[in-house]
Amino acid sequence: MDALAGLLDGPRAKGAFLLRMVMEPPWAVRIDDRAPLCLMCVTEGEAWIVPDEGDPVLLRPGDVAIARGPEPYTVADIPHTAPQAVVGPGGTCTTLRGEPLSQAMRLGVRTWGNAADGSHTMLIGTYQMGGEVSRRLLDALPSLLHIPAAVWNCPLMPILDEEISRDEPGQSVVLDRVLDLLLIAVLRAWFSRPGAEAPAWYRAMGDPVVGHALRLLHDDPAHPWTVAALAAKAGVSRAGLARRFTELVGEPPMAYLTGSRLALAADLLRQTDATVESVARQVGYSSSFALSAAFKRERGISPQEHRTAGPAPCT
Known part of the structure; x- marks a missing residue:
């Protein structure tokens, strides 16, 4: 087993928080779930990830990003849109005043947003457990990494897109494994890119x-x-x-x-x-x-x- 494979045997996804977010502008969601790792893929439209510190990052279709917790950040249609919702620990969703939103914005199986036919769609997978075996790996990552679609080609994103809204026996296990594989693919692409400063052990x-x-x-x-x-x-x-x-x-x-x-x-x-x-x-x-x-x-x-x-x- 190599050090990257150790990620799968450390914080291996187990009942990970996964959803398809469908939004119509203007929209913005504040992420304050303190999760150790969140993977985001845009399938339609665009999305901006706006960290509290650092420059906003634009995601286009096929792009993927990983946010490393616990620091909060905002995901929005444009950087200056004010958040209308807050995602807290465990995937709970409320208004800024703390009123529950999970049911009001539910659009189907693992699908959530403000419009069923919204023009902006993201796939989101969140590891909710801090695992110490992978600490060497997590410590090597920036707080936010972004890989444009133009520099990598991963067949796993369409699989996650297809599987995420299915409601079949054992589906959560299928999604956990797809998320694990997609995460490893992203990290390999990140560490292998030209000029990458991969950690010494990698x-x-x-x-x-x-x-x-x-x-x-x-x-x-x-x-x-x-x-x-x-x-x-x-x-x-x-x-x-x-x-x-x-x-x-x-x-x-x-x-x-x-x-x-x-x-x-x-x-x-x-x-x-x-x-x-x-x-x-x-x-x-x-x-x-x-x-x-x-x-x-x-x-x-x-x-x-x-x-x-x-x-x-x-x-």
């Missing part, structure tokens, strides 16, 4: 030696890895792997493994009811005591305190 995946070592660590984090064992698998000397890994990734192999293990443990503690002992063994620690010591050293709290603290903030 670039390192293309290195024949370090990339192989990274895949080994991601595939089996519970294995009792040592630098010597990784070097033997990669076919290089221990010193050579340690030097090359640190140069490309930005930290030594065992430090990277520790961070990955603790991130995976943090997710398991929040997303499952497994005991701390079980989690420890799943991520490569010999006992709950060993995991607790490492967890407290790196994060300042115990695994149990992390579990009872509630959902991770979307930072």
Whole structure:
């Protein structure tokens, strides 16, 4: 498993908030849901994404954008249209005075807006859960990224467009997986574009030696890895792997493994009811005591305190 694939095993969409928004100008919606990640595609007309800080971004048909939370932003027909609605946590929708709008603007299955035949249409998919396994990836993204239709061609957008308004058994699972695939396609296009400043660990995946070592660590984090064992698998000397890994990734192999293990443990503690002992063994620690010591050293709290603290903030 590579670092991008880790996104699917971290904040993997599970009952994601998905809808088709159909609007007729003038319109503007304030997004304040604090979601960690929201993907938006325009299928008809245009839409402006207006962050509180930074320049507005225009989306045309076929364009895609990703907004990284938790900072709020506005989506509108033109940048200066005043918001008429606010989307809050969990996809709740109200007027600016707090009056509910979800039913009043419902246009069908997963379809919402101010006009059934509106000239502006967007597909929206929101990850509502902060996942720590993907924190390296999320931290590498800008608060708002935009890929124009002219520079990429993804067959998944028409599939999402077709599936989003279906109401069939298991449809939410189908939509979750399509959203996951579309997100990965967008991120690959973003990191691969000319002049992209991809994170060091992403670039390192293309290195024949370090990339192989990274895949080994991601595939089996519970294995009792040592630098010597990784070097033997990669076919290089221990010193050579340690030097090359640190140069490309930005930290030594065992430090990277520790961070990955603790991130995976943090997710398991929040997303499952497994005991701390079980989690420890799943991520490569010999006992709950060993995991607790490492967890407290790196994060300042115990695994149990992390579990009872509630959902991770979307930072």
